[in-house]
Amino acid sequence: MFKVIILWALMPGLCFAGSLQHPFIPQSGKLLIIGQQKDIIDGYIQSMGIVPGGFMVYTSIQNMDGLDQPADHGSGIMDAQYYVNSYPHAAIQLALYMVGALDATLAGRYDDNILKLAQWMKNADCPIYFRIGYEFDLPENDYDPEKYQLVYRYIVDHLRVQGVNNVAYVWHSASMMEPKGDFMDWYPGDDYVDWFAVSIFNPMQIATARRFFAIGRQHNKPSMIAESTPAGLVSTNAKREWFRHYFDFINDDDIKIVCYINSDWDVEPLFKSSHWGDERIQNDPEIKAMWINEMNKGYLQYSLDMFKELR
Numbered sequence: 001m002f003k004v005i006i007l008w009a010l011m012p013g014l015c016f017a018g019s020l021q022h023p024f025i026p027q028s029g030k031l032l033i034i035g036q037q038k039d040i041i042d043g044y045i046q047s048m049g050i051v052p053g054g055f056m057v058y059t060s061i062q063n064m065d066g067l068d069q070p071a072d073h074g075s076g077i078m079d080a081q082y083y084v085n086s087y088p089h090a091a092i093q094l095a096l097y098m099v100g101a102l103d104a105t106l107a108g109r110y111d112d113n114i115l116k117l118a119q120w121m122k123n124a125d126c127p128i129y130f131r132i133g134y135e136f137d138l139p140e141n142d143y144d145p146e147k148y149q150l151v152y153r154y155i156v157d158h159l160r161v162q163g164v165n166n167v168a169y170v171w172h173s174a175s176m177m178e179p180k181g182d183f184m185d186w187y188p189g190d191d192y193v194d195w196f197a198v199s200i201f202n203p204m205q206i207a208t209a210r211r212f213f214a215i216g217r218q219h220n221k222p223s224m225i226a227e228s229t230p231a232g233l234v235s236t237n238a239k240r241e242w243f244r245h246y247f248d249f250i251n252d253d254d255i256k257i258v259c260y261i262n263s264d265w266d267v268e269p270l271f272k273s274s275h276w277g278d279e280r281i282q283n284d285p286e287i288k289a290m291w292i293n294e295m296n297k298g299y300l301q302y303s304l305d306m307f308k309e310l311r
Contacts, residue, residue: 029298037076054091
């Protein structure tokens, strides 16, 4: 039975400072991460009666906001520090927006922002899954493959020099139905990638995602769904069918981390024109029941011992 867990910063973190780099792979079950806006996540917790194992937030190389102070760019409030303070035994999945900033990053223009990021990560003292330039192969992002690799490695090298040891680095494909180019054109290298990750908004993406994860297994990298929601589905039956495909994919392909965006997209200025709809799990009793049934199959939720499961 689900029950509310309220543990407001009662205990210190695990003190990752000085520890070795880890990919933070769940040793049993899977890790659930919920995103992405503060009010939406709070609503999920209140409705479900349980805290997820992690929280999804976004920042940018240009501004590095939404970390120690709340920020809103039209898609809801991002406030990573809120989760670190309120749920000190949860993981953070942090996405870094870099569109239009590759040249400036390589020129050192954002070095101070990277230093700020490094300090915040060390102070957070929790496992952080860091998506650098997420959806690297999305055409709208227009990431030149060679420059993307250089910037990805540039940021990782800077964080390592600063002694950041509580971060797993995530290489995240948009997993489009018609992929742009060869995935590996953007690959920063095994020494810089801990996880292979995909977006899943349409079940038709699953075939592409499976091809991507097959490459990841060749490189001994675990699999993550970094962003997911049944975007644009209007009918209740279509949404329920989406979740059936989604859960089958997760279980059949040994996906270790599942990140769901539990949003009402139509009220967010940035996404309102997309007409993605209200995709909050708690709004449909049958979907909510499906979700709870799936979560009871060994998904890691928030607990004082959760970090012991991430190695």
